[in-house]
Amino acid sequence: MSKIxxxxxxxxxxxxxxxxxxxxxxxxxxxxxxTCHSDSAFVDLFAASVHGNNACTSCHTGxxxxxxxxxxxxxxxxxxxxxxxKEIAASFKxxxxxxxxxxxxxxxxxxxxxxxxxEKPEKIAVQERCVRCHNPEDFALMxxxxxxxxxxxxxxTCSDCHSLHAxxxxxxxxxxxxxxxxxxYTLRCKSCHADxxxxxxxxxxxxxxxxxxxxxxxKVLQVGDSERxxxxxxxxxxxxxxxxxxxxxxxxxxxxxxxxxxxxxxMHQRFVSFEAHPNAVKGRSYRSLHVAEVFMIILLAGVFxxxxxxxxxxxxxxxxxxxxxxxxxxxxxxLAPECREVKQIQRFNVTERxxxxxxxxxxxxxxxxxxxxxxxxxAWAKVLVNLWGGPHxxxxxxxxxxxxxxxxxxxxxxxxxxxxxxxxxxxxxxxRLFGPDSLFPNMKDLRDIKGMFLWFxxxxxxxxxxxxxxxxxxxxxxxxxxxLAIGLSGFMLWFPGQFSYVVPGWVINIATIVHSxxxxxAAVFIFTVHFFNNHIVPNKFxxxxxxxxxxxxxxxxxxxRPLEYERMVAEGKLESMKREGPGLGAQLFASxxxxxxxxxxxxxxxxxxxxxxxx
Amino acid sequence: MKNIVLFLVAAIAIFFGxxxxxxxxxxKIQSMNVQTLKSGMDKSEKITLIxxxxxxxxxxxxxxxxxxxxxxxxxxASFFPSVxxxxxxxxxxxxxxxxxxxxxxxSALSAGVKGVYRLExxxxxxxxxxxxxxxxxxxxxxxxxxxxxxxxxxxxxxxKNPLLIxxxxxxxxxxxxxxxxxxxxLSRLHLxxxxxxxxxxxxxxxxxxxxxxxxxxxxxxxxxxxxxxLQGGMAAYQRGTx
Numbered sequence: 001m002s003k004i005x006x007x008x009x010x011x012x013x014x015x016x017x018x019x020x021x022x023x024x025x026x027x028x029x030x031x032x033x034x035t036c037h038s039d040s041a042f043v044d045l046f047a048a049s050v051h052g053n054n055a056c057t058s059c060h061t062g063x064x065x066x067x068x069x070x071x072x073x074x075x076x077x078x079x080x081x082x083x084x085x086k087e088i089a090a091s092f093k094x095x096x097x098x099x100x101x102x103x104x105x106x107x108x109x110x111x112x113x114x115x116x117x118x119e120k121p122e123k124i125a126v127q128e129r130c131v132r133c134h135n136p137e138d139f140a141l142m143x144x145x146x147x148x149x150x151x152x153x154x155x156x157t158c159s160d161c162h163s164l165h166a167x168x169x170x171x172x173x174x175x176x177x178x179x180x181x182x183x184x185y186t187l188r189c190k191s192c193h194a195d196x197x198x199x200x201x202x203x204x205x206x207x208x209x210x211x212x213x214x215x216x217x218x219k220v221l222q223v224g225d226s227e228r229x230x231x232x233x234x235x236x237x238x239x240x241x242x243x244x245x246x247x248x249x250x251x252x253x254x255x256x257x258x259x260x261x262x263x264x265x266x267m268h269q270r271f272v273s274f275e276a277h278p279n280a281v282k283g284r285s286y287r288s289l290h291v292a293e294v295f296m297i298i299l300l301a302g303v304f305x306x307x308x309x310x311x312x313x314x315x316x317x318x319x320x321x322x323x324x325x326x327x328x329x330x331x332x333x334x335l336a337p338e339c340r341e342v343k344q345i346q347r348f349n350v351t352e353r354x355x356x357x358x359x360x361x362x363x364x365x366x367x368x369x370x371x372x373x374x375x376x377x378x379a380w381a382k383v384l385v386n387l388w389g390g391p392h393x394x395x396x397x398x399x400x401x402x403x404x405x406x407x408x409x410x411x412x413x414x415x416x417x418x419x420x421x422x423x424x425x426x427x428x429x430x431x432r433l434f435g436p437d438s439l440f441p442n443m444k445d446l447r448d449i450k451g452m453f454l455w456f457x458x459x460x461x462x463x464x465x466x467x468x469x470x471x472x473x474x475x476x477x478x479x480x481x482x483x484l485a486i487g488l489s490g491f492m493l494w495f496p497g498q499f500s501y502v503v504p505g506w507v508i509n510i511a512t513i514v515h516s517x518x519x520x521x522a523a524v525f526i527f528t529v530h531f532f533n534n535h536i537v538p539n540k541f542x543x544x545x546x547x548x549x550x551x552x553x554x555x556x557x558x559x560x561r562p563l564e565y566e567r568m569v570a571e572g573k574l575e576s577m578k579r580e581g582p583g584l585g586a587q588l589f590a591s592x593x594x595x596x597x598x599x600x601x602x603x604x605x606x607x608x609x610x611x612x613x614x615x
Numbered sequence: 616m617k618n619i620v621l622f623l624v625a626a627i628a629i630f631f632g633x634x635x636x637x638x639x640x641x642x643k644i645q646s647m648n649v650q651t652l653k654s655g656m657d658k659s660e661k662i663t664l665i666x667x668x669x670x671x672x673x674x675x676x677x678x679x680x681x682x683x684x685x686x687x688x689x690x691x692a693s694f695f696p697s698v699x700x701x702x703x704x705x706x707x708x709x710x711x712x713x714x715x716x717x718x719x720x721x722s723a724l725s726a727g728v729k730g731v732y733r734l735e736x737x738x739x740x741x742x743x744x745x746x747x748x749x750x751x752x753x754x755x756x757x758x759x760x761x762x763x764x765x766x767x768x769x770x771x772x773x774x775k776n777p778l779l780i781x782x783x784x785x786x787x788x789x790x791x792x793x794x795x796x797x798x799x800x801l802s803r804l805h806l807x808x809x810x811x812x813x814x815x816x817x818x819x820x821x822x823x824x825x826x827x828x829x830x831x832x833x834x835x836x837x838x839x840x841x842x843x844x845l846q847g848g849m850a851a852y853q854r855g856t857x
Contacts, residue, residue: 099742100710101828102676107756132758133828135846137766169743171736172823 033057036070045114059083081105091166099169123148123157130158138239142248145239154198161188179227186221186231211277213377216493216512222376225391235259235276267497274496274505278512292510296517303521307529310471313456318538343578344551356547359408360597365401367523367604369394374516375611384607402490409483436466436567439477445470466563471533482522489515520608527605535598543598548590549582644720647705647732649740656680661702666738667717668708669802671833672826674752676709678741685802686717687784700727707734707741710826711801714784759831761846762818764855767793770818775841778815782830783822783849793820793852801826808837816841821848 033056034043046052051059062077063069069076082089085105097103106112108129118125127148131140139145139158147155170181192198194209212218212232220229235251237259242249250259256272264271278289348356369388372381388394419438420429434442448470451463468476489511492499496508534544546552558565568574582590655662664681666673673683704723706713713733723731734740742748762770771777779796781788788798799807801821811817817839819827827844834842845852 093745100739100825101756102748102750102753103756104753110758133761135761135763135766137763169739171739 032066041111041113049113049115050117051112051115088165091163094168095163095165096167096169121151121153123153123155123160124151126159126164127157134158138237142246143239143241152202154192154202156192160192161185175227179225182231182234183221183224183226185233186226189232207279208277211279215276215278216373217276219373219376220391220395223372223381223385223391225395228392228395230263230276234263264497268500270503271497271500271505271508274500274508278509286509288506289509289513292513293517296513296521300517300521303525307471307525310452311529311532313453314537315532317456317458322538342553342581344553344581345557345574346550346577346579347546347552347557348550350550353548353550355408355411357593358404360593362401362404362408363522363526364597364600364604365397366405367519369398369401370519371523371604371608371611374519375608375615378607378611378615380607380610399494402487402494405483406487409479409487412479436563437468439468439473441470441473441477445473464562466561466567471529475530478522478525482518485514485518486522489518524605524608527601527608531598531601535594543591543594545582545587545590545594548594549586551579551582554578644706644724644731644733646735647703648735649744649746652705652734652741653744653746655703661699663702663704665704665706665719666709667706667713667719668711669800669804669826671754671801671805672709672711672829674750675754675829676738676748676750678707678738679747679749681707684719686714686719687800687802688719700729702728703730703732704728705732705734707737709738710829711783711822713737714786716786754829754833754836756828756832757835757842759819759828759835760843761824761827762843763846764852767845767852770843774816774818776815777818778812779818779820779845780811780830780834781820781849782826783820787822787849792849796820801830804830804833808834811839813839817843819844820852821845823850824848 037043037056042056057063059079059081060076061080063074065074068074081104089105092098092105097107101107109115118128120128127140127145136145140149144156148157168181168184170177172178190209190212193204194206196206198204199206213222217229217231220226221231237250240248240250242251244251244253244256246252247254249255253272257269260272260274261267275286275289279286368384372378372384372394375381385391385394388397416439420432432438433440444466448463448465451460454460455462492503492508492511493515496505499508534540534547535542546556554565565574568577652662652664656664664678665684666677666681667684667686669685670683673681673685677683706717706720720731720733736743738748779793781792781796781798782801782804783792783798784800784802785798788796788800792798797811799811811834817831817834819830819834819842821827821830821844824844824847827848831842831844847854
């Protein structure tokens with residue numbers, strides 16, 4: 001122990017001894033310089049400056065012959081601040097002042113020989129230095145700058161946002177760089193405005209950051225498409241960060257129209273009622289949003305409560321039945337394809353099958369491109385978006401898929417009208433609407449629901465179905481509601497400015513909620529309830545291919561839709577429904593495309609649950 | 616026979632037409648990015664690099680080895696016949712946009728130089744890649760205050776004997792300028808600054824706010840005591856008055 005102590009003392013003493021002559025030498029050198037450079041800036045004021053402990057030759061190197069230097073023949077080497085201030089010099093190389101203006105240290109730190117540390121707080125000192133060149137109108141005299149000058153240590157001074165010696169240079173003419181700038185500064189704003197401590201001390205709310213992230217602007221920016229959406233500085237116009245009730249604020253009602261119009265070129269005055277930081281939880285402040293949110297929650301909860309219960313009970317009953325049958329030897333374990341020679345019953349025609357394939361493709365495209373925006377904060381959002389070729393390409397795919405879905409919707413609407421009014425025959429349309437071939441619900445469906453639940457609990461036999469079951473009707477009609485809700489709200493989000501000629505801006509906020517929640521409902525419903533009802537139910541697992549092949553066996557028809565079978569027999573139409581079994585190609589397509597869709601859907605479902613549970 | 620002659624005449628005309636078109640294509644300025652330039656310089660290719668902006672900006676900071684030949688320096692047009700036609704000539708500019716009708720570029724093209732290029736992104740892009748610049752004679756910057764466009768009317772009323780100095784090129788100045796502004800192009804400021812009255816409060820107007828500080832600093836070094844800048848230059852003015 002004493003050995004270590006001795007060594008330490010010896011080392012310190014050696015360093016001290018080495019330092020004394022260095023200091024003495026430096027002082028002697030400085031005194032020599034001052035015999036000629038006797039101006040007070042190089043004598044008294046220099047000694048009191050922040051560099052006062054240095055010798056002149058610390059910076060002014062290369063003077064090895066004083067006689068030649070005195071006669072003017074030998075000048076010192078250019079001063080290199082980077083010799084000591086290495087880190088600052090390295091970062092300043094990339095600073096906009098150096099990159100664009102070719103500025104060096106002394107351009108800001110003028111009168112370098114007399115420079116002293118400011119007695120004012122650093123934030124104020126920085127601000128005062130910047131406004132020597134930069135106009136203080138927007139920043140120093142208002143908002144953050146005013147608060148800094150008043151002594152608020154939480155408020156941002158110039159360097160808090162722009163950094164002191166590493167202010168990135170962005171080319172305003174480059175859309176890509178402008179986007180990078182927007183993303184960087186939005187993150188910088190959020191670093192303070194999402195800080196609970198700063199918010200508490202300054203009577204602010206972190207909700208401004210949270211609620212921005214929940215808007216279309218915030219979500220799209222998070223997945224990396226900051227070229228096309230507004231960041232903080234776009235609405236708050238850079239330095240003008242005043243509250244909206246201040247007449248100078250860009251968000252003041254007087255200026256708001258102009259502010260929004262900077263990006264939304266086509267818009268009506270009523271667009272300004274759009275809330276850029278909506279908070280649906282604060283029901284009083286945002287009543288309409290709150291009502292929309294509550295409605296959507298009730299809708300989702302109701303649909304999922306009923307159908308998930310229905311699905312679970314059905315699975316349980318079907319599983320038990322299948323087990324019993326297998327044990328009794330009634331089911332052969334085979335995955336062999338159906339034999340082509342066996343006559344099958346036509347259930348879907350070519351048009352219907354093509355429509356369903358297009359529906360699947362457009363639906364997956366919409367989910368694959370839309371959910372990364374909905375869950376933009378997740379780890380998988382950017383990965384998924386990049387699979388589409390980046391956020392912009394994903395948005396183009398999303399819109400193309402939406403148009404395909406709209407086309408399918410209107411074609412289905414046309415087919416429905418043709419079904420109700422064949423050859424424009426109106427007579428008997430009510431009978432057709434509630435008839436067995438219609439997808440419109442009727443009283444039998446209510447009885448079937450009751451019958452199914454009794455069957456689930458072994459209180460009765462499974463109801464006999466006709467051409468369409470009640471859950472198939474729900475699937476079909478849900479598309480109509482879904483198209484109205486998702487489609488209309490989607491077009492509002494696509495063309496917000498144009499829609500402001502029809503509806504006020506706050507409706508766009510509601511459209512955001514409806515589009516998002518309805519998309520969740522549609523995706524989760526399809527990937528759970530629809531998948532189960534049609535494919536995963538034990539007697540159909542792993543795939544019911546008839547939506548792709550168009551046909552199923554007579555046995556399946558008699559088992560699943562006995563009323564239709566009996567009706568067709570009674571009407572003498574059964575023979576006309578018989579077709580050759582699906583060919584190998586059709587069966588292969590059904591297996592690959594159908595199973596692929598199932599796997600993809602379940603994968604997307606996993607990602608959605610991941611987002612819901614962990615973000 | 617007549618048809619054969621006609622066919623030959625048509626074929627020759629088409630051939631020369633295509634050749635002429637191709638020649639016209641060749642006589643256009645092409646683009647070169649920073650990486651290509653750097654790799655060419657590293658391989659010691661014959662590249663003549665020309666800063667076609669202004670002497671002041673070029674002396675302040677330029678790509679190593681570049682010549683400072685402002686676009687409007689007509690007397691330098693005779694430079695190109697002396698340059699090997701196999702040379703690549705790369706034009707760029709520092710603080711101001713390179714004049715698309717640069718007389719030097721036309722001279723280079725008409726002198727028959729095969730490869731005449733414009734450096735994409737100019738000096739800013741070169742610096743962004745972390746590549747070095749040289750300062751032959753840097754103008755130390757002064758704290759030249761910036762005036763916002765919206766403050767301009769009040770500033771003109773309040774300033775003592777104000778004078779707007781437009782440092783853009785004569786062509787852009789002629790296309791539109793602020794009322795009362797006088798054109799002192801940055802490329803000639805070092806030659807003409809003596810014509811600016813010393814007792815006026817000066818406001819420097821540039822293209823986009825980038826060249827103003829250099830011009831203001833240069834004038835301040837030449838004894839003009841009150842020099843200020845229009846923030847964002849004419850681009851900001853045009854945005855602000857839309």
